[in-house]
Amino acid sequence: MTFARKCLVVQGLSVKRLVYSVKLTEYTRRSFAVVENRSNFGHKSSPIDMLLFNRLLILTIFFPAWLSAQVRITGKVTDTKKRPLAGVNIAIKDSYDGAVTQADGSFSFSPSTTGELTLFAILNGYQSLEMKINTATNEPLNIVMKSAANSLKVVTIAAGSFEASDDKKNTVLKPLDIVTTAGAGADIVNAIKTLPGTQQTNDREGLFVRGGTGYETQTVIDGMLVRNPFYSGLPDMPGRGRFSPFLFKGTTFSSGGYSAQYGQGLSSALILESNDLPTRSSSSVGVSVIGVSGGLETLAKDKKTSYGVEADYTNLAPYFNVFKPKQTVNLGPEIIGTSANFRHKTSKTGMLKFYGYANWSNMGFSYNSLEYPGNTESYQVRNNNIYTNLTYKESLGNDWKLFAGASFSTNKDRIKTDTLPKFPLESNIGIGSDLTQMKVMLTKGLGLFSALRFGGEYQYAAERSSFNQYNLNYADNYTAAFAETDVFFTHSLVGRFGGRAEYSSVLGKMNFAPRAYLGYRTGVHSQVSVAYGDYYQKPEPQYIRYDRSMDYMKATHYIATYQVMSNDYTFRTELYYKKYKNLVKTVPDYSNNGDGYAQGFELFWRDRRSIKGLDYWVSYSYLDTKRNYLNYPYQVQPDFAANHTASLVTKYMITKLSTNVGLTYSFASGRPYYNPNQPLDKFMTDRTITYNSVGASISYLTSIRKAFTVIVFQVTNVLNSKQVFGYRYSSDGTRRSEITPNTPRFIYLGMFMNFGTDRRQDVINNL
Amino acid sequence: MKRFFLSFLMIAGVYSATMAQSAQYEQVMSKNITELESPSTFTPAGLTEKAALFERIGDAEKTQWQPYYYAAYCNVMNALVTTDRNKVDGLADQAEADITKAEQMSPKNSEISCIKSLIATARLKIDPMNRGQQYGPIAASALEDAKTQNPENPRVYMLIGQSLYFTPEQFGGSKEKAKTLFELALQKFAAFKPAYKLDPTWGEGYTRGLLKSATEGK
Numbered sequence: 010m011t012f013a014r015k016c017l018v019v020q021g022l023s024v025k026r027l028v029y030s031v032k033l034t035e036y037t038r039r040s041f042a043v044v045e046n047r048s049n050f051g052h053k054s055s056p057i058d059m060l061l062f063n064r065l066l067i068l069t070i071f072f073p074a075w076l077s078a079q080v081r082i083t084g085k086v087t088d089t090k091k092r093p094l095a096g097v098n099i100a101i102k103d104s105y106d107g108a109v110t111q112a113d114g115s116f117s118f119s120p121s122t123t124g125e126l127t128l129f130a131i132l133n134g135y136q137s138l139e140m141k142i143n144t145a146t147n148e149p150l151n152i153v154m155k156s157a158a159n160s161l162k163v164v165t166i167a168a169g170s171f172e173a174s175d176d177k178k179n180t181v182l183k184p185l186d187i188v189t190t191a192g193a194g195a196d197i198v199n200a201i202k203t204l205p206g207t208q209q210t211n212d213r214e215g216l217f218v219r220g221g222t223g224y225e226t227q228t229v230i231d232g233m234l235v236r237n238p239f240y241s242g243l244p245d246m247p248g249r250g251r252f253s254p255f256l257f258k259g260t261t262f263s264s265g266g267y268s269a270q271y272g273q274g275l276s277s278a279l280i281l282e283s284n285d286l287p288t289r290s291s292s293s294v295g296v297s298v299i300g301v302s303g304g305l306e307t308l309a310k311d312k313k314t315s316y317g318v319e320a321d322y323t324n325l326a327p328y329f330n331v332f333k334p335k336q337t338v339n340l341g342p343e344i345i346g347t348s349a350n351f352r353h354k355t356s357k358t359g360m361l362k363f364y365g366y367a368n369w370s371n372m373g374f375s376y377n378s379l380e381y382p383g384n385t386e387s388y389q390v391r392n393n394n395i396y397t398n399l400t401y402k403e404s405l406g407n408d409w410k411l412f413a414g415a416s417f418s419t420n421k422d423r424i425k426t427d428t429l430p431k432f433p434l435e436s437n438i439g440i441g442s443d444l445t446q447m448k449v450m451l452t453k454g455l456g457l458f459s460a461l462r463f464g465g466e467y468q469y470a471a472e473r474s475s476f477n478q479y480n481l482n483y484a485d486n487y488t489a490a491f492a493e494t495d496v497f498f499t500h501s502l503v504g505r506f507g508g509r510a511e512y513s514s515v516l517g518k519m520n521f522a523p524r525a526y527l528g529y530r531t532g533v534h535s536q537v538s539v540a541y542g543d544y545y546q547k548p549e550p551q552y553i554r555y556d557r558s559m560d561y562m563k564a565t566h567y568i569a570t571y572q573v574m575s576n577d578y579t580f581r582t583e584l585y586y587k588k589y590k591n592l593v594k595t596v597p598d599y600s601n602n603g604d605g606y607a608q609g610f611e612l613f614w615r616d617r618r619s620i621k622g623l624d625y626w627v628s629y630s631y632l633d634t635k636r637n638y639l640n641y642p643y644q645v646q647p648d649f650a651a652n653h654t655a656s657l658v659t660k661y662m663i664t665k666l667s668t669n670v671g672l673t674y675s676f677a678s679g680r681p682y683y684n685p686n687q688p689l690d691k692f693m694t695d696r697t698i699t700y701n702s703v704g705a706s707i708s709y710l711t712s713i714r715k716a717f718t719v720i721v722f723q724v725t726n727v728l729n730s731k732q733v734f735g736y737r738y739s740s741d742g743t744r745r746s747e748i749t750p751n752t753p754r755f756i757y758l759g760m761f762m763n764f765g766t767d768r769r770q771d772v773i774n775n776l
Numbered sequence: 777m778k779r780f781f782l783s784f785l786m787i788a789g790v791y792s793a794t795m796a797q798s799a800q801y802e803q804v805m806s807k808n809i810t811e812l813e814s815p816s817t818f819t820p821a822g823l824t825e826k827a828a829l830f831e832r833i834g835d836a837e838k839t840q841w842q843p844y845y846y847a848a849y850c851n852v853m854n855a856l857v858t859t860d861r862n863k864v865d866g867l868a869d870q871a872e873a874d875i876t877k878a879e880q881m882s883p884k885n886s887e888i889s890c891i892k893s894l895i896a897t898a899r900l901k902i903d904p905m906n907r908g909q910q911y912g913p914i915a916a917s918a919l920e921d922a923k924t925q926n927p928e929n930p931r932v933y934m935l936i937g938q939s940l941y942f943t944p945e946q947f948g949g950s951k952e953k954a955k956t957l958f959e960l961a962l963q964k965f966a967a968f969k970p971a972y973k974l975d976p977t978w979g980e981g982y983t984r985g986l987l988k989s990a991t992e993g994k
Binding site: 096098100101102103104105106107108109129131133134183185186189288289575576577618662664667712 | 829
């Protein structure tokens with residue numbers, strides 16, 4: 010073989026290689042470039058060149074492995090929006106060959122075999138790709154990966170609701186947040202009052218949401234309605250929630266636009282989901298300046314059944330002996346609370362839950378009469394309340410799920426008062442209600458996330474009331490049917506459409522309430538949503554009692570939300586408009602001629618990252634609302650609504666001292682109050698002073714013997730700011746008294762111990 | 777005769793091919809397992825790279841649990857060392873997917889239970905206040921399983937000791953007990969013979985480090 014022919018062979022080879030566009034390494038490419046250059050410049054090859062060619066030839070012939078290793082597979086991986094994906098595992102089937110994509114999505118590697126290969130692209134959270142490639146092709150690969158159906162990345166149904174749950178997915182609040190919010194006293198509703206949309210109405214029971222009254226918020230436990238979720242309070246002294254926040258794994262506070270599953274709440278729904286089986290058996294005791302508590306929770310050996318009982322006794326009399334309240338105690342105040350739960354896993358997917366509580370409370374105060382100066386008036390309430398709730402959930406196969414629930418509750422208030430007329434005899438008022446409820450719901454999963462839900466509900470309510478020897482009772486049969494579908498058009502766009510039809514026998518009327526929701530994911534962490542819905546609610550029993558011809562009250566919600574949520578921070582803003590129709594009027598006669606509106610915007614910001622150890626959230630609400638209801642002469646801002654409310658909640662963990670410090674500041678602008686001395690056109694134009702409250706709490710975590718122990722010290726209204734919720738006037742309008750908290754500042758010290766449950770891992774801190 | 781010879785050749789060929797495969801497998805695995813000990817590998821990028829490689833080996837081999845075990849190990853270590861809290865759950869998910877594959881091939885494996893405990897610990901660590909109740913018991917019971925499955929596994933004692941060491945005394949942690957466990961772990965390390973040369977052996981140096989700080993810390 011002549012040099013020339015060798016030369017040709019080499020050239021041919023090199024040309025071939027280039028033609029076949031096998032991607033070469035820098036080294037070989039450069040070598041070939043040298044070869045080409047030389048052959049271009051000198052038409053006749055020098056012996057040195059020939060030597061080089063020779064070497065190359067030898068390499069070409071005898072080291073096919075070496076050469077084939079120079080075949081490189083390169084490319085870039087992006088998502089469907091052309092953003093580079095890093096960390097993608099690029100693999101060749103049945104070999105170890107592959108690479109991981111860099112931050113810019115690029116990858117490059119040399120496979121150990123050439124020819125037709127099967128290439129995989131794998132990334133957690135994305136749909137894996139499989140493709141045939143040929144190493145003879147020089148083209149860099151452009152790989153586009155679609156995000157996998159993964160609940161973390163899918164748009165959520167979020168308008169109007171704040172969720173606190175343990176799930177891995179992001180939620181605005183965690184169950185523990187409710188317990189550790191300073192100033193809330195481990196009361197669910199008090200903690201919720203630090204979220205936007207709520208009013209600082211600490212003179213009345215319940216959650217006042219977006220221009221709505223406390224009656225317009227419904228509380229639901231495991232899908233079943235709870236009547237009387239608050240202890241019976243006294244005038245100007247609201248009762249706290251009846252149940253412990255520790256019993257719930259999830260709390261959703263919806264300030265509007267909620268699901269067709271729930272009815273009979275014009276403004277808001279507080280949806281509580283009880284714990285599943287505990288991880289271990291445990292027992293607990295607690296002692297505080299106001300009472301004692303104890304509990305027992307037992308998990309069966311097979312870990313399929315558990316039961317628990319809790320009891321507590323609260324008596325404020327000793328505390329009030331030291332810290333005198335404004336009014337004089339003349340009954341109790343004492344509360345006996347008991348609760349029981351039973352949970353049983355009926356199958357791999359089935360769960361039966363029972364939860365019930367029974368409470369007894371006695372409290373009464375006497376205070377200086379406004380109407381008859383120099384006299385005192387007394388008001389005493391004795392309450393007993395039982396609530397039971399039994400639910401069953403099971404998968405029926407074929408993507409069908411069943412929910413069935415039944416609940417029964419009974420509540421009785423016995424009130425003794427001499428406040429009404431100036432009369433030597435006291436009045437006895439009795440208010441009672443029983444509620445029996447049944448609910449069935451079927452869910453059919455459609456694809457990965459979409460679902461269809463429908464079901465029905467029946468409630469039998471007996472409402473009793475007595476005034477001395479007079480009785481006024483009625484019963485209502487309420488039936489409702491609902492259907493709703495969640496449609497995930499894409500991973501980024503979801504719609505929820507549904508409706509609810511209700512019939513109440515005492516009103517003798519039917520209603521139909523459509524609901525709709527659209528959510529669109531705008532980024533990895535952000536989404537926008539809009540919601541619309543009609544909401545109906547029966548007037549309060551105290552009005553239906555006197556007039557059976559009443560109609561449902563109605564509210565229509567329009568909500569727009571934008572939220573950004575990552576592990577470390579949450580930003581959320583909501584804009585809403587709510588229209589009220591058929592509100593109850595009591596003047597001149599009982600009627601449904603009332604109406605009104607509420608509109609505003611809300612901001613929420615939570616940051617758990619910027620300052621190490623500090624977790625804080627800020628909420629602000631602007632509310633513009635007017636209504637004409639009860640005895641209002643025309644539409645005005647009601648006396649429970651402030652235009653501006655804001656809260657700042659901070660929690661700081663001092664790891665070294667294993668102490669948690671919390672500070673909560675709440676603000677509300679002045680609320681309207683009725684001043685009878687004003688002319689009619691100035692009705693409700695007076696405003697109270699602004700509301701300011703700073704709550705502080707310190708919790709020290711330790712262990713005494715083997716018990717996990719928490720010592721809690723809490724003070725409400727630390728700065729002793731004056732808080733005025735309104736004024737009460739004598740009937741001639743000449744005298745007035747401020748409505749202020751009975752105990753302007755409350756100091757609480759308590760210790761809670763938990764035995765048995767190994768909480769050691771709770772606060773494992775190996776950083 | 778000719779057929780016999782041919783079939784013999786074929787068998788020999790197949791045999792040598794599997795031998796070659798196995799030899800390559802062992803060689804690649806050994807090399808990469810050794811590299812896991814180098815500090816340059818123990819970076820987020822290095823661990824991602826290695827995890828992906830072990831996953832590829834696992835997918836290609838199909839019957840070996842060790843590649844998936846090491847893939848899970850790399851991912852969970854990455855989850856434990858990363859400073860970006862937002863990445864932890866993703867890495868833990870990946871580790872969980874890997875360890876589930878390993879467990880399918882080798883159920884009731886003490887080493888695999890150790891990784892499961894580490895995965896729960898990684899998840900817990902980014903939000904102990906809220907996640908403690910959920911992941912604490914999972915981490916603890918996985919270690920109990922690991923101990924039952926192989927009481928001679930030194931990594932079990934190292935991990936129990938570590939949890940005692942880093943948990944504040946008031947939550948049941950104890951530097952004293954941790955020290956005893958580290959010493960016990962070291963004894964077990966000295967006696968530990970992996971059943972197969974690619975089985976896990978890591979942790980001895982780390983335990984020494986922990987023991988040293990436990991001893992000096994007082």
